[in-house]
Amino acid sequence: MIQAIQRTSASGTPLTAMLNSGEDSVLCSILQPANAVRQERTIAIRLASDEGARSSASMVINRSYGARGYGSDHQIQPEHQTVTFTASSGSDVFGTITLKVDSGFSLATDITFSEELSLIRSEPGMKLCELSKFAFDPSPDARPYLASLFHIIYLYGTDRFGCSDLVIEVNPRHVKFYHLMLGFECIGALKTNMAVSAPSQLMRIKVQKIGENIDQLAGKFGKSGRSLYPYFFNKKEEAGVRQRIARLTNDTGRAVEDSLSDSKPQIYLRCAA
Numbered sequence: 355m356i357q358a359i360q361r362t363s364a365s366g367t368p369l370t371a372m373l374n375s376g377e378d379s380v381l382c383s384i385l386q387p388a389n390a391v392r393q394e395r396t397i398a399i400r401l402a403s404d405e406g407a408r409s410s411a412s413m414v415i416n417r418s419y420g421a422r423g424y425g426s427d428h429q430i431q432p433e434h435q436t437v438t439f440t441a442s443s444g445s446d447v448f449g450t451i452t453l454k455v456d457s458g459f460s461l462a463t464d465i466t467f468s469e470e471l472s473l474i475r476s477e478p479g480m481k482l483c484e485l486s487k488f489a490f491d492p493s494p495d496a497r498p499y500l501a502s503l504f505h506i507i508y509l510y511g512t513d514r515f516g517c518s519d520l521v522i523e524v525n526p527r528h529v530k531f532y533h534l535m536l537g538f539e540c541i542g543a544l545k546t547n548m549a550v551s552a553p554s555q556l557m558r559i560k561v562q563k564i565g566e567n568i569d570q571l572a573g574k575f576g577k578s579g580r581s582l583y584p585y586f587f588n589k590k591e592e593a594g595v596r597q598r599i600a601r602l603t604n605d606t607g608r609a610v611e612d613s614l615s616d617s618k619p620q621i622y623l624r625c626a627a
Contacts, residue, residue: 364618402437405440407511408430415488418490420541420552430450437453437454438487449489450488451487451488453484453485454483454484455515456471456475461484461486463486463523464483465547465548465549476542480518481518481519483511483515484522484536485507485522487582500583500585502587505586517570519559522556523547523555524554526544535556536559536582536583536624537564537567537581538557539557568583568586570583572589573586
């Protein structure tokens with residue numbers, strides 16, 4: 355059954371979000387009319403669960419990091435309690451981010467911020483998760499795609515892993531983006547990340563706060579400055595994505611990253627821009 359939900363973008367453009375409750379891989383479609391400078395396209399968000407997908411994600415990272423002088427030989431490898439997501443249009447992968455659970459294996463942020471993370475881990479009820487290897491090719495307005503990507507990460511992290519807190523290590527010039535767009539807060543002082551020979555800042559957000567921001571701001575354009583949260587899924591869309599994640603994780607009783615390694619389209623969002 356296809357269910358249509360009418361809403362409006364930040365620019366006033368009508369959007370139709372299509373929820374598909376069938377057995378195919380589509381989570382939702384956001385249809386945006388083409389104009390003189392924009393053609394309709396389909397943006398897919400997937401799990402990079404095989405070598406080819408991870409290689410494509412690595413290429414995006416190396417293209418982005420290399421342009422900033424952070425090296426161009428980074429590789430995404432399969433790791434325990436770790437999932438990588440990609441955003442693509444057709445065969446063109448233009449975005450990626452990795453979510454890792456703190457489950458006894460060292461996080462990437464431990465290399466530079468071990469003391470800060472030790473304090474966070476000591477807090478009662480802590481289930482720490484880390485975002486890393488984030489790269490997204492620039493576009494005139496990537497906010498809907500970034501929001502969709504981060505919302506899927508939020509749902510996957512809570513439903514699959516039970517994450518209570520997210521941390522991310524960023525270059526100081528990106529601190530404003532993560533604070534204004536997503537609500538991350540700085541933890542501790544700047545340090546030097548020796549792997550890329552660059553200054554680095556640890557940032558953190560409680561997953562409960564993400565949920566509150568979604569409840570308060572999703573779909574409410576013009577009231578939240580530069581926040582990404584107005585572009586997050588509405589309640590009906592979120593329910594559809596959550597059901598899809600549940601089917602992927604529960605159909606075989608095994609983890610998604612293991613049970614679906616032979617299935618190319620796993621989780622994706624269809625949109626137009």
